[in-house]
Amino acid sequence: MALVENKNILEFLGLVGRLKHVKRTGWVICDIDNCESIAGHMYRMGLMTFLLTDENDPFKLDRFRCLQIALVHDLAESIVGDITPHCGVSPEEKHRREDEAMKTIAELTGLAGDRMYELFQEYENQSSPEAKFAKDLDRYDMILQAYEYEKRDNAPKKLEEFFKATYGKFNHPFIQDLAKELYKQREEFEKKAVLNGNV
Template sequence: MENKKILEFLELVGRLKHVKRTGWVICDIDECESIAGHMYRMGMMTFLLTEGNDPSKLDRFRCLQIALVHDLAECIVGDITPHCGISPEEKHRQEDEAMQKIAELTGFAGDRMYELYKEYENQSSPEAKFAKDLDRYDMILQAFEYEKRENAPKRLQEFFSATEGKFQHPFIKGLVQELYSQREEFEKNTFTNGMV
């Protein structure tokens, strides 16, 4: 592995610290999260898996790795959403090409990242499915945080509607229930206090 290529890789990854997530930009959210911020919290959530809340005994390290690479291609292609007018097939093609370029920069490590990315894309393992749950959960948690920050109940309902009924892992399902409960309470309190 050449140091020159590693530096190029690290600079590409560094872009994710500054690229805002498209969904929030489209919704006019001020000071919205970056792609790296989203992946970081997904990664942190993998530490919360325990023997007690994970009956399927997932490989936590693999879950963490998938969380950290699942949006890596966005450092080259950007955050493409359904609102961008690009077909799912074209999005997949662009991201796959970007991941291959990233993998070439880092040799064996890149092969590993590409393999984990494909696993996530194909949802071909329990760990990849769990990472998908984390991806969706982080999105609705972030949406709720923005609703609270702006004191605007239900403003970002579309993100909740898009994920409804799609969560699979029991631990995440429990977190979703808690989030829904807090969101309902927030809405009730806001209307009760006559602020909306």
């Protein structure tokens, strides 16, 4: 097998580097100032995989695989951008574009790219317990970020749509417990805002 050329690796790293600067579309649409990048979202998802332990993970997930899926699940966005339901693109077309982008990325990096494409497909198809956990992380990081923006901007309930879109969709008990704690803190924040006349 031919060695992957360094110029291709640099092209790959350049694509990945874009994700450090591309803002997530959902926050842009909601007029959130200084909103997170796609890479920032993937980074925190990745770190959350380290929080799995023998005690809080009855499914005994492969933590390294969870980390890998978290790090590649949005890689295609380096080429196609962050497509949301508000963008007027059908789910089928979104999948087609992202699949093509991942194939392009895979071609640049040989065996490593084949591995990334396989993990991306696993996530897209939700075909493993690890992929399902990564989906939980994706949704949880989104509502955690929404709550952080509500607190930062002193705007309780401003991003309620993100909570409604994910409510009842968490499957892993560890993430379910984290979501309960987040809901509790958010409710307390809203009550204080009402008392202070901020709502």
